[in-house]
Amino acid sequence: xxxxxxxxxxxxxxxxxxxxxxxxxxxxxxxxxxxxxxxxxxxxxxxxxxxxxxxxxxxxxxxxxxxxxxxxxxxxxxxxxxxxxxxxxxxxxxxxxxxxxxxxxxxxxxxxxxxxxxxxxxx
Numbered sequence: 001x002x003x004x005x006x007x008x009x010x011x012x013x014x015x016x017x018x019x020x021x022x023x024x025x026x027x028x029x030x031x032x033x034x035x036x037x038x039x040x041x042x043x044x045x046x047x048x049x050x051x052x053x054x055x056x057x058x059x060x061x062x063x064x065x066x067x068x069x070x071x072x073x074x075x076x077x078x079x080x081x082x083x084x085x086x087x088x089x090x091x092x093x094x095x096x097x098x099x100x101x102x103x104x105x106x107x108x109x110x111x112x113x114x115x116x117x118x119x120x121x122x123x
Contacts, residue, residue, distance in 0.1 A: 002026045002112050004095050009117030012085055018119060020080040022095030030073035033101025035110055036080045038091035038119075047107025048093070049080060056104050063089075085121045092116040 008020040022034060035050035049059045049069040057069050068081040078095060096110035 004112060004114035006095050006114045006117040009119045011120045013123050014087060014121055016085050017083045020093055020117060022078045024076045029076045032097040032099060033105040034078040035096050035107060037094045040091045050105035050107055052105040053102045058105050087121050090119060090121050092118050
């Protein structure tokens with residue numbers, strides 16, 4: 001059974017950092033593009049970042065220069081390092097996988113989703 005499990009969320013003060021992890025089970029994560037998305041209550045889900053099979057990355061304008069996505073295929077895990085966090089980064093963060101996306105990755109069209117992890121940025 002294909003499964004993605006996010007971890008690393010929590011409460012952090014503005015300007016702080018968190019690292020989210022997305023661990024895959026039941027499939028080899030290295031064969032998929034992986035994306036991170038976030039959603040606030042009552043709002044549409046927003047694409048945050050993605051990493052292609054070959055390691056190319058893509059970021060939403062709102063997080064460029066602050067967030068970094070990376071993958072460790074040996075651990076079947078993708079990470080999202082979030083620095084200089086702002087209150088507007090508060091949301092539930094989800095990771096997702098999609099077939100294809102070898103050289104580049106879009107922030108849409110993902111097939112498999114995790115359950116999400118809450119990130120709250122507040123003083």
